Amino acid sequence: MTTHAWLNHYPSDVPHELESHSFRNLPDLLAVASKNYSKTTAFTQCMPNGMNGSLTFEQVDKLSDDFASYLREEAGLKSGERVAVQMPNCLSYPIVAFGVLKAGCVLVNTNPLYTQTEMLHQFSDSGSSALVVVDMFADRLTGIIEKTKIKSVVTVSVSEFFPGPVAGIIKLTQKYWSKTLPKIKVEHTSFRDALKLGKKASANDKLSGYLENVGPDTVAALQYTGGTTGVSKGAMLTHGNLVNNTLQMISMCGSYMRPGAEIVLTALPLYHIFAFTVNLLGFYHLGARNILVPSPRPPSNLKRAFVNYRVTWLSGVNTLFSALLNERWFTDSPPKYLRASAAGGMALHESVAKRWREVTGTPIVEGYGLTESSPVLTFNPLGGLQKDGTIGIPVPSTEVRCVDEEGNDVQIGQPGELIARGPQIMQGYWQRADESSLALRDGWLQTGDIAQVDSDGYFTIVDRKKDMILVSGFNVYPNEVEERIANVSGVREVGVIGIPDQNSGERVWAYVVVSQPAPSTEDIVSHCREHMAAYKVPQHIIFVDELPKSPIGKILRRELRDGALASASSSNDGKGA
Amino acid sequence: MRNLMILAAEAANEPTVVNEMEQTLLRAFVLIIMFGLGAGLTPKDFALALRRPWGLVIGWITQFGIMPLTAYVLIVTVLLPFSSTEGILLVALGALIMGSVPAGTTSNLFTYFSKGNLALSVTMTVNSTLWAFVMTPAVLFIYSNFLGLDESLSVEFGELALVIFGLIVPVGLGMLVRRLSANVGAVLELIGGVFGLIFIPFLIIIWVPRNWELLMTTEWPTYVVAIGMGLVGITVAYYLAKLIRMHPMNARTISLETGINNGPLAIAVIVAVYIDNPGVDQILLVPALYSLFIVLISTGVTLVFRRANLAAEQKIPNLL
Numbered sequence: 001m002t003t004h005a006w007l008n009h010y011p012s013d014v015p016h017e018l019e020s021h022s023f024r025n026l027p028d029l030l031a032v033a034s035k036n037y038s039k040t041t042a043f044t045q046c047m048p049n050g051m052n053g054s055l056t057f058e059q060v061d062k063l064s065d066d067f068a069s070y071l072r073e074e075a076g077l078k079s080g081e082r083v084a085v086q087m088p089n090c091l092s093y094p095i096v097a098f099g100v101l102k103a104g105c106v107l108v109n110t111n112p113l114y115t116q117t118e119m120l121h122q123f124s125d126s127g128s129s130a131l132v133v134v135d136m137f138a139d140r141l142t143g144i145i146e147k148t149k150i151k152s153v154v155t156v157s158v159s160e161f162f163p164g165p166v167a168g169i170i171k172l173t174q175k176y177w178s179k180t181l182p183k184i185k186v187e188h189t190s191f192r193d194a195l196k197l198g199k200k201a202s203a204n205d206k207l208s209g210y211l212e213n214v215g216p217d218t219v220a221a222l223q224y225t226g227g228t229t230g231v232s233k234g235a236m237l238t239h240g241n242l243v244n245n246t247l248q249m250i251s252m253c254g255s256y257m258r259p260g261a262e263i264v265l266t267a268l269p270l271y272h273i274f275a276f277t278v279n280l281l282g283f284y285h286l287g288a289r290n291i292l293v294p295s296p297r298p299p300s301n302l303k304r305a306f307v308n309y310r311v312t313w314l315s316g317v318n319t320l321f322s323a324l325l326n327e328r329w330f331t332d333s334p335p336k337y338l339r340a341s342a343a344g345g346m347a348l349h350e351s352v353a354k355r356w357r358e359v360t361g362t363p364i365v366e367g368y369g370l371t372e373s374s375p376v377l378t379f380n381p382l383g384g385l386q387k388d389g390t391i392g393i394p395v396p397s398t399e400v401r402c403v404d405e406e407g408n409d410v411q412i413g414q415p416g417e418l419i420a421r422g423p424q425i426m427q428g429y430w431q432r433a434d435e436s437s438l439a440l441r442d443g444w445l446q447t448g449d450i451a452q453v454d455s456d457g458y459f460t461i462v463d464r465k466k467d468m469i470l471v472s473g474f475n476v477y478p479n480e481v482e483e484r485i486a487n488v489s490g491v492r493e494v495g496v497i498g499i500p501d502q503n504s505g506e507r508v509w510a511y512v513v514v515s516q517p518a519p520s521t522e523d524i525v526s527h528c529r530e531h532m533a534a535y536k537v538p539q540h541i542i543f544v545d546e547l548p549k550s551p552i553g554k555i556l557r558r559e560l561r562d563g564a565l566a567s568a569s570s571s572n573d574g575k576g577a
Numbered sequence: 578m579r580n581l582m583i584l585a586a587e588a589a590n591e592p593t594v595v596n597e598m599e600q601t602l603l604r605a606f607v608l609i610i611m612f613g614l615g616a617g618l619t620p621k622d623f624a625l626a627l628r629r630p631w632g633l634v635i636g637w638i639t640q641f642g643i644m645p646l647t648a649y650v651l652i653v654t655v656l657l658p659f660s661s662t663e664g665i666l667l668v669a670l671g672a673l674i675m676g677s678v679p680a681g682t683t684s685n686l687f688t689y690f691s692k693g694n695l696a697l698s699v700t701m702t703v704n705s706t707l708w709a710f711v712m713t714p715a716v717l718f719i720y721s722n723f724l725g726l727d728e729s730l731s732v733e734f735g736e737l738a739l740v741i742f743g744l745i746v747p748v749g750l751g752m753l754v755r756r757l758s759a760n761v762g763a764v765l766e767l768i769g770g771v772f773g774l775i776f777i778p779f780l781i782i783i784w785v786p787r788n789w790e791l792l793m794t795t796e797w798p799t800y801v802v803a804i805g806m807g808l809v810g811i812t813v814a815y816y817l818a819k820l821i822r823m824h825p826m827n828a829r830t831i832s833l834e835t836g837i838n839n840g841p842l843a844i845a846v847i848v849a850v851y852i853d854n855p856g857v858d859q860i861l862l863v864p865a866l867y868s869l870f871i872v873l874i875s876t877g878v879t880l881v882f883r884r885a886n887l888a889a890e891q892k893i894p895n896l897l
């Protein structure tokens with residue numbers, strides 16, 4: 001095999017191949033930090049008004065042991081049974097997630113904002129037998145729980161592990177002011193009680209027994225994703241996948257991640273694979289202090305976290321960085337101790353990256369990955385050549401290629417489907433052999449993303465296969481059009497989609513969120529005309545208050561398209577700007 | 578018999594509009610509110626405000642320009658010509674003081690409800706509170722001269738400054754506490770906000786019934802001044818901000834910030850400075866009425882603001 005061009009761009013402190021390690025499973029990996037950093041703070045949850053609670057590494061370790069015992073001894077779960085976990089970022093999350101893994105069970109991360117239909121699908125599809133849910137949303141279980149295999153429900157509160165009076169005030173506010181504590185009508189155990197029961201039943205030999213048959217190839221998590229086909233399905237991520245990806249990510253950052261010295265702000269939800277691997281597993285292993293923010297929207301919710309803690313690392317999506325850059329309190333006094341930021345989940349706009357560096361004076365690098373790859377595949381090396389607009393180069397022990405329809409490598413600079421191979425690639429989709437065989441061919445993950453590679457081995461995502469707009473036979477990539485429009489002053493956010501058209505097959509529509517003073521349709525169109533071929537220029541510009549977004553802030557083009565099609569069929573005026 | 582007379586003489590010197598228990602409560606209120614205000618602040622907030630001082634400058638001008646002027650104009654056009662009460666100058670003094678004190682925390686709450694710029698509102702409140710210890714005596718000096726208040730009513734400017742300064746101290750202490758413990762700071766901030774709100778039912782439940790007779794015998798010009806001050810202040814400041822093309826969000830903020838003054842502070846200041854003056858009841862009349870009516874006015878204004886202009890601004894979904 002030829003040597004890969006990208007290896008020349010690895011900084012000197014980054015190994016070409018992942019060093020061999022002896023971690024059989026995730027609890028093995030977690031144990032290192034739990035032991036080395038036992039007395040230091042592992043997690044701090046910071047509410048928008050600054051109220052906070054903290055846990056040390058030792059507390060997280062012991063409490064997650066107790067929860068593992070609860071699951072096995074009290075709830076009666078067996079090795080390999082699935083446990084659905086549905087909560088925003090809070091102190092309970094690491095305890096629950098680590099507890100599930102220590103029990104030898106499989107973690108099923110579930111979005112707390114899901115509707116009943118979505119919850120039912122995910123609980124049934126995964127065959128979960130237990131659920132840990134935040135009390136704020138537990139009322140949604142009524143009417144669906146009996147349709148699933150869930151035998152035990154554990155409820156956590158957002159203020160769990162906060163100092164007593166503070167927790168009390170938060171509870172009172174939730175109950176009487178914001179009215180976000182509904183009555184829970186299904187049978188459930190409180191997290192506190194579950195931990196007590198677990199503690200009583202626990203014993204060291206039992207704990208090690210839970211993990212006897214849990215090796216690198218045992219499934220650790222079912223991480224649900226739409227994938228390229230849109231049907232929500234569980235990617236089977238093994239202990240080996242997640243351990244390796246955590247170590248790959250850390251080794252790629254070289255000396256930018258100092259063991260025992262970092263403070264990372266976790267604004268992205270931990271139930272999302274990006275924050276799960278990078279923030280939770282990665283920074284825990286590093287002995288970092290994790291500042292958990294339950295909800296980053298509105299962005300002013302992050303203000304107290306930035307003021308009260310010396311944040312050194314931030315991971316986020318384009319939307320988050322862009323939102324922060326629109327906040328005066330952030331741009332006027334950017335975090336002093338910040339060392340670097342990592343962007344993923346969606347394309348990082350070059351204009352945002354540039355401004356971020358100007359404002360914070362620190363590097364921001366874009367990475368790329370999928371739920372199916374645990375997720376990190378590529379990264380711009382922090383200590384090496386960074387190319388804006390690219391997703392960087394593959395992390396150690398990872399191969400990435402761009403191929404044509406027949407699976408042959410395309411030439412340098414030509415677009416092709418990005419495929420990847422490495423120790424972080426999932427085993428397949430849970431109970432969906434057909435979808436698995438489409439996604440995995442000879443060990444190569446078919447990402448469905450169109451990319452090109454340059455002579456240095458840096459990859460650039462041109463677009464997702466399904467988002468590509470075909471205008472009279474010409475390919476229009478929404479990312480490119482969005483990037484252009486985002487450069488118009490006064491444009492805050494933009495989403496571009498393709499709408500069926502009798503003449504051209506498809507035409508381009510742009511949904512724009514503006515700030516004051518707002519640009520006119522003319523401003524935007526003329527800017528596009530100046531910089532792009534005519535067929536790429538949006539034919540219709542729609543100003544909206546906000547764009548539909550996924551929990552991590554990724555703009556949901558599919559929802560824009562569905563909405564546009566629905567209104568087009570009802571009005572059918574065929575008007576274009 | 579003799580003892581009774583002494584008692585009566587002593588009672589005459591004690592204000593009845595605000596009795597001793599109420600005074601103590603009031604001081605506690607103001608301290609807690611100021612403490613909470615400070616607990617929500619960091620030095621960074623000041624740095625931020627100073628870097629873009631426009632909002633603050635406009636706010637400062639409206640706060641210490643429009644409000645006292647409004648009070649003065651209402652006094653000379655409505656209160657003095659149409660009142661027949663003997664101690665009307667005392668009432669006028671109370672109205673002037675009410676117009677010259679800084680903004681209160683209630684304005685932050687209404688700014689929040691009317692989707693204004695909360696950060697600007699809070700910094701404006703703090704800014705005017707800090708300036709108050711110079712500006713309130715200065716403004717009072719000017720207008721009391723215009724009114725030609727006789728010597729017995731002349732304001733003790735030094736004492737006034739000292740009292741206001743004493744009330745600013747808790748702001749600094751609150752900041753310090755927040756720095757030492759974010760949790761304690763956040764709790765104090767919350768309690769301060771709650772007390773700012775409790776002040777209103779406190780007025781309605783305790784003060785109104787006890788002073789029912791007084792309220793009934795108070796002449797209409799006094800009501801016009803007490804109600805008009807807030808209403809005119811809010812309106813003038815809003816159109817002024819619009820005139821210089823401020824963002825609607827900031828215009829709403831400046832308007833509420835200007836019109837809503839710190840009622841508890843005005844009352845506390847009067848009690849502290851004029852406790853020995855036999856006319857203290859009359860001085861307290863407008864501040865008490867103002868504090869009562871400003872809630873109704875602000876609620877109405879908030880409803881109007883919410884209806885206007887909101888479509889142009891972004892809604893943000895919130896998980897918690």
